[in-house]
Amino acid sequence: MALHRPVEDALASSGLRWTMVRPNFYLQNFLRQASIRESGRFSFPLITAPISFVDVGDIADVAARVLTTEGHDSKIYSLTGPKALSHTEAAEVFSDVLGKPVRYLGLPDEQARAALLSRGMPAFQVDTLIEVARAYRDGGAEMVTSAVPDPTGHAALGFADFVRRHRNVLG
Template sequence: MNNETTLIIGAAGNNGTATIKALVKKQSTKNTIRAAVRSAEKAAQLTQQFPSIETVIIDLDKPETLTEAYQGVTKVFMIPGNVEAREQHAKNAIDAAVQAGSVKHFLFYSVFGAEYESILFGRQFRAGEKHLEQSGLNWTHLRTIFFQDNFYGWAEGIKQGGLYFGIREGSLAPLNVADIGEIAANILTTSGHNNKAYNVTGPELLTGEDMAEIFTKVTGKAVSYISPTKEQTLDSLLSTGWPEWQAQGMLELFEVFATNQAAVISPDGEQLLGRPLTTLKDFTERNKSAFV
């Protein structure tokens, strides 16, 4: 597919960087990858990491800054940021894509279960999905679940012998960020995805006990699973700098996991990836140094 310009909104985050990495491996030199970020510093970091890409600075709170970013853009992948204004940011980006007139396909990063709108994060992302569906653009929703990479945030506890993860006896299928990036790149560089919603999970359902056992085996040190109370989890999140709205949203998500409302393995990820998804054991072995 020649002379395509793909705009990545939210390019400096983990998912954005993983997607650019996968696209750079795939894209021909005739295609342009344009990374939209919030600061010159982020732009410089991405340019250093990926010299072949373009960068552009945008402010999703100021729609007028999007006009230049969309010049000649044929495909968009939007990854909404961890901000309370997710819904408005999505609307601004989608409206700008419509106004550009050149966008053939808009891939929207979303969350597993968004269609139910049962928790805050689901409602935020589903608002963006609905706005996109009503925009007249060809759309695809990429709905992902809790990341394996999130366990870097639990690394200190794991090092000290405890996985403090408040999902009680529930289970979920954690997903690898590099896999998400590759899946997104595959969607952006192949056809047949218009007006589809993909639910992407990891390859295996794991309880907290299962996860602790994996960390134990890989690190060679005993790691016990402890499920804190909601109050303890909230205090922990707030003490590490999480804003109140986001911490409350995470508590809602943990309750979904605790009650097995997301205890599902979807086939979509492996089909889109074209290879087996990364297991938590694989991820931990590759990044063992972070957990010992």
């Protein structure tokens, strides 16, 4: 992403040892969607393409491995979940696991901005989320990698397992 690239370039050219950890969209972003529980819907800025959502626990496991073992210098780990899903497909998984209808509302950028600001999200964060949505609206976040299982020895958390794990918040 353009926001991170200058920092990565500076680090890579610094002469220091480095490893890049680049997680895809966090599964935990869904935990901020109280409307899943309250009204069986969730909204984000409109993205129609699939995304390989990744769990922050998996990100932490990779980071711990990178920091505590050898062999990661000058490597880039693009962290993803095990499968890419569109938001509509994610809504179907929510419906199946939670046992109630859940639907996705993809909001145009300006509506999304107003909704996110009204929830108290800082403007910088809102603008960044919309920038990411624009970048991935029609594709670019669907790649699935082995960057979680290769260094950790365990599979990345799948979407349905994430929903089951957080049923008390989501359901």
